[in-house]
Amino acid sequence: MLAVHFPGFRVTGSDFADDRIRIDICVDSNSARCPDCGGTSTSVHSSYTRRLRDLPILGKPVEITASVRRFRCMVSDCHRVTFVESLDWLARRYAQRTERVTAVLRALVMLLSSILGATLAFSLGIRTSSSTLLRTVDRSAPTVKAPRFVGVDDFAIRRGRTYGTLLCDLETGRPVDIIPGRAAGPVAEWLSRHSGIQVVVRDRATAYAQAASYAVPEAIQVADRFHLVRNVADAFREVVDGKRWVAPTIPAEPVAETCTKKPEHERPTKRELARLASAQRLQHRYEDVPDRFRHGESIRAISRATGLSRATVRKYLRGTQPQQRAPRPPVPGKITPFADYMQLRWKAGCHNAAQLFREIGALGYDGSPSQVRAFVQPWRALAGTSVVRRASWKDVRWAILCPPERRNPIQQELAAESLDINPELREAHDLFQRFRAILRERRPENLPRWIEQASVSSFPSFRRLAKTFTADLKAVMAGVEHEWSTGKVEGQITRVKLLKRIGYGRSSFDLLRARILAAPCGRGTCPASVLARALRVEA
Ligand SMILES: [Zn+2]
Numbered sequence: 001m002l003a004v005h006f007p008g009f010r011v012t013g014s015d016f017a018d019d020r021i022r023i024d025i026c027v028d029s030n031s032a033r034c035p036d037c038g039g040t041s042t043s044v045h046s047s048y049t050r051r052l053r054d055l056p057i058l059g060k061p062v063e064i065t066a067s068v069r070r071f072r073c074m075v076s077d078c079h080r081v082t083f084v085e086s087l088d089w090l091a092r093r094y095a096q097r098t099e100r101v102t103a104v105l106r107a108l109v110m111l112l113s114s115i116l117g118a119t120l121a122f123s124l125g126i127r128t129s130s131s132t133l134l135r136t137v138d139r140s141a142p143t144v145k146a147p148r149f150v151g152v153d154d155f156a157i158r159r160g161r162t163y164g165t166l167l168c169d170l171e172t173g174r175p176v177d178i179i180p181g182r183a184a185g186p187v188a189e190w191l192s193r194h195s196g197i198q199v200v201v202r203d204r205a206t207a208y209a210q211a212a213s214y215a216v217p218e219a220i221q222v223a224d225r226f227h228l229v230r231n232v233a234d235a236f237r238e239v240v241d242g243k244r245w246v247a248p249t250i251p252a253e254p255v256a257e258t259c260t261k262k263p264e265h266e267r268p269t270k271r272e273l274a275r276l277a278s279a280q281r282l283q284h285r286y287e288d289v290p291d292r293f294r295h296g297e298s299i300r301a302i303s304r305a306t307g308l309s310r311a312t313v314r315k316y317l318r319g320t321q322p323q324q325r326a327p328r329p330p331v332p333g334k335i336t337p338f339a340d341y342m343q344l345r346w347k348a349g350c351h352n353a354a355q356l357f358r359e360i361g362a363l364g365y366d367g368s369p370s371q372v373r374a375f376v377q378p379w380r381a382l383a384g385t386s387v388v389r390r391a392s393w394k395d396v397r398w399a400i401l402c403p404p405e406r407r408n409p410i411q412q413e414l415a416a417e418s419l420d421i422n423p424e425l426r427e428a429h430d431l432f433q434r435f436r437a438i439l440r441e442r443r444p445e446n447l448p449r450w451i452e453q454a455s456v457s458s459f460p461s462f463r464r465l466a467k468t469f470t471a472d473l474k475a476v477m478a479g480v481e482h483e484w485s486t487g488k489v490e491g492q493i494t495r496v497k498l499l500k501r502i503g504y505g506r507s508s509f510d511l512l513r514a515r516i517l518a519a520p521c522g523r524g525t526c527p528a529s530v531l532a533r534a535l536r537v538e539a
């Protein structure tokens with residue numbers, strides 16, 4: 001028998017079996033209140049037993065048997081004859097498990113797929129099935145307070161086939177609803193159902209623009225900055241890829257000049273670095289010992305702290321320098337026997353590594369050509385011989401498409417040279433960078449001039465873009481001016497993708513919506529903390 005007092009009910013008995021625990025309870029009161037008239041009654045009509053599954057104790061399933069009484073309503077003008085005393089604090093009407101269990105199951109199905117949820121519930125001592133878990137989800141459409149600043153973006157439910165629209169409150173960063181499809185109609189319907197919307201941030205798709213103009217004409221529409229940059233970047237890429245441009249020439253050799261790595265002969269090898277580190281460690285310990293001694297530590301304590309033997313500690317205190325290990329002699333490689341021959345040929349004017357490889361191959365060398373190239377590399381650098389060749393267009397393209405502030409020195413040079421020899425490419429590049437500057441400095445007043453320049457440029461992609469920007473001018477200007485962006489929506493879309501995959505593609509739209517809207521980031525309200533609280537896990 002549990003000798004604990006619970007407010008509101010009494011434990012009348014208990015039974016500890018091997019496979020389950022049963023606890024008998026009854027309501028600790030002589031009277032009950034009629035749900036219709038509110039009158040108190042003490043006249044018991046009858047009673048029955050209600051069985052409820054509760055959270056497990058010591059890993060064993062718990063069954064609560066509640067003795068429930070039916071009372072007569074004593075109020076003469078109440079139409080109700082009898083009523084049952086309330087167990088609302090424990091379980092809902094007709095429920096077969098307590099509200100605590102339901103909360104755990106609901107949290108599980110919000111976090112995991114129903115099958116995984118059922119598996120985890122089983123190991124927590126709650127027997128349930130995946131379909132029971134799915135039934136605990138409240139799929140009714142949520143009633144949300146209309147946000148003042150809404151972010152709208154689409155996401156793929158099945159890529160290329162079905163899409164959904166995610167609406168976020170940009171002030172809280174939380175999703176407020178999802179709508180099937182990405183057409184203007186349903187979005188407009190949602191927007192007009194929620195009053196007080198002041199700003200709609202969206203991508204450049206016309207559907208959301210139409211929806212916002214139709215449903216909330218007074219709201220400011222903002223074209224998202226990221227989408228704006230991407231539009232212009234796409235136009236520029238079309239120019240770059242639309243024609244064969246002249247690639248700049250670069251010194252062909254030494255290779256070191258085309259990459260940021262230091263030449264082979266200057267760069268310390270892994271072994272050298274390890275040797276250096278070990279020598280530094282040794283020196284540090286050598287200096288540490290007298291330091292500790294001066295601060296009053298005993299030789300024994302120093303030995304314990306540094307891991308050196310007491311004899312070594314004494315030696316260091318006498319001032320004997322630690323011995324440095326001699327570097328290992330170089331291991332003769334496959335190429336070593338041919339070094340003299342190659343040197344002769346190099347001096348004779350053969351600076352072609354491939355030719356040298358063929359020649360020493362005939363003499364019996366069975367190593368790789370890259371070893372030969374690496375071997376002659378220091379000679380090449382010394383001689384300063386360099387042959388001019390064209391830069392690879394792939395490298396040049398990367399350099400040009402890379403934002404100038406993120407180019408490395410080699411890319412800077414490549415980009416500068418290729419723009420010098422291709423004036424048309426420079427025009428497009430400047431157009432792109434000018435747009436980025438307008439966005440960065442938040443100067444919407446410079447936008448019309450930019451659009452005009454783009455519309456008279458010789459690039460069809462920019463001319464097309466100028467047209468669409470003109471058609472959506474207000475929103476594009478607002479995008480340049482305001483700091484609102486769909487960044488928070490994109491963040492939520494990442495979460496949506498995760499939730500979608502958790503459902504293994506079986507998740508229906510309303511289940512997906514329930515999962516998405518299940519308080520994603522509020523402290524104490526997300527499914528994970530609900531679960532932890534229900535299970536009394538401190539987290
Ligand atoms: Zn009554």
